[in-house]
Amino acid sequence: VSLKESFADxxxxxxxxxxxxxxxxxxxGANLIKKEYNTITPENSMKWMYMEPQxxxxxFETADRYIDFSTKNNIAFIGHNLVWxxxxxxxxxxxxxxxxxxxxxxxxVQTIAARYTGKIHxxxxxxxxxxxxxxxxxxxxLEKLGPDYLVNSFKWAEEADPKAELxxxxxxxxxxEKRKGAIELVKMLQKEGVKIDGIGMQxxxxxxxxxxxxxxxxxxxxxxxxxxxxxxxxxxxxxxxPWDLEGAEVSQNFEGSEQMNPxxxxxxxxxxxxxxxxxxxxxxxxxxxxxxxxxxxxWGINDGHSWLxxxxxxxxxxYPLLFDRSYQPKAAYHSVLEIKQDS
Ligand code: G3I
Numbered sequence: 001v002s003l004k005e006s007f008a009d010x011x012x013x014x015x016x017x018x019x020x021x022x023x024x025x026x027x028x029g030a031n032l033i034k035k036e037y038n039t040i041t042p043e044n045s046m047k048w049m050y051m052e053p054q055x056x057x058x059x060f061e062t063a064d065r066y067i068d069f070s071t072k073n074n075i076a077f078i079g080h081n082l083v084w085x086x087x088x089x090x091x092x093x094x095x096x097x098x099x100x101x102x103x104x105x106x107x108x109v110q111t112i113a114a115r116y117t118g119k120i121h122x123x124x125x126x127x128x129x130x131x132x133x134x135x136x137x138x139x140x141x142l143e144k145l146g147p148d149y150l151v152n153s154f155k156w157a158e159e160a161d162p163k164a165e166l167x168x169x170x171x172x173x174x175x176x177e178k179r180k181g182a183i184e185l186v187k188m189l190q191k192e193g194v195k196i197d198g199i200g201m202q203x204x205x206x207x208x209x210x211x212x213x214x215x216x217x218x219x220x221x222x223x224x225x226x227x228x229x230x231x232x233x234x235x236x237x238x239x240x241x242p243w244d245l246e247g248a249e250v251s252q253n254f255e256g257s258e259q260m261n262p263x264x265x266x267x268x269x270x271x272x273x274x275x276x277x278x279x280x281x282x283x284x285x286x287x288x289x290x291x292x293x294x295x296x297x298x299w300g301i302n303d304g305h306s307w308l309x310x311x312x313x314x315x316x317x318x319y320p321l322l323f324d325r326s327y328q329p330k331a332a333y334h335s336v337l338e339i340k341q342d343s
Contacts, residue, residue, distance in 0.1 A: 012297075016297065017301070052108055063112075085129075135181060136185075271319075
């Protein structure tokens with residue numbers, strides 16, 4: 001039994017993928033995708049800096065290959081993302097006039113969304129537009145275009161691809177203030193008559209934080225908006241966070257420190273068990289609310305490829321996913337499947 005079969009009655013099960021998979025350099029990974037998942041999200045290659053590296057010059061080749069791969073294998077494709085302040089192209093950051101920025105944003109959203117009309121299950125239209133206190137992030141877009149950029153981005157995406165689902169996606173979506181901000185943002189879009197189909201909780205979580213209660217409250221609060229709730233970038237870090245160290249300077253260089261990279265050889269059984277329990281708990285919660293949750297996507301397939309080996313400190317050995325560095329299923333994989341076997 002696979003993940004996608006086990007949760008077929010509940011939600012789509014996905015993973016973020018990198019270019020090695022679709023260029024067939026990673027056949028193990030590609031086969032695992034076909035077996036276990038029914039939706040994929042490109043981890044990096046559809047971001048602005050790759051899609052439109054020069055003004056008006058679009059690079060579609062890689063994205064086209066992703067779409068072909070998912071169409072051929074009947075996999076729902078999630079576009080990530082159309083509008084984000086990070087991984088922008090340099091030329092965008094240099095724009096000084098509001099008119100030019102607005103026209104460039106419009107062209108970017110419309111050109112890409114239009115190209116893949118009918119082939120995309122959903123778009124992360126806007127990514128990470130909120131500050132931690134729930135106010136709008138002071139990005140280039142907000143600074144020059146005001147909150148209209150949010151409304152317009154969704155409108156342009158809808159015009160270009162009326163059938164794709166359109167999402168707002170962000171992290172720390174279980175935090176009280178940010179949650180309030182996200183709810184306000186969605187209500188603002190709804191009030192403007194803009195189509196928004198769902199909200200993405202990225203779900204970059206830890207072994208204990210956020211609590212199940214916080215996750216549940218958030219799922220219910222977002223579902224109350226009348227839109228779909230998705231876990232879009234799920235992973236569970238097992239490593240200490242430098243910011244949690246007493247007196248630690250955020251800028252301090254912890255690279256190579258054993259304290260910050262305690263499992264460089266292997267993950268102790270006790271932690272593997274803790275991770276498996278954590279995954280089981282959160283999946284039980286997802287299943288409980290599967291009338292509200294439409295998709296759960298992991299941010300990667302195997303531990304070796306996870307961005308968490310390089311963040312917030314580079315070159316660590318993290319174990320955040322369901323498959324190990326050789327693509328073997330971990331205890332966490334089995335514990336997630338067990339939920340459905342028990343029921
Ligand atoms: O491709 C270059 C390579 O040529 C170069 O040698 C290497 C040296 O650093 O960098 C490579 O680019 C890296 C890229 O990932 C591809 O691996 C970038 O440095 C690195 O910054 C980039 O990180 C990505 C990050 O977004 C960028 O902000 C992560 O892989 C990706 O997982 C992460 O994904 C984000 C979501 O899009 C939004 N939500 C948060 C999530 C995690 O940060």
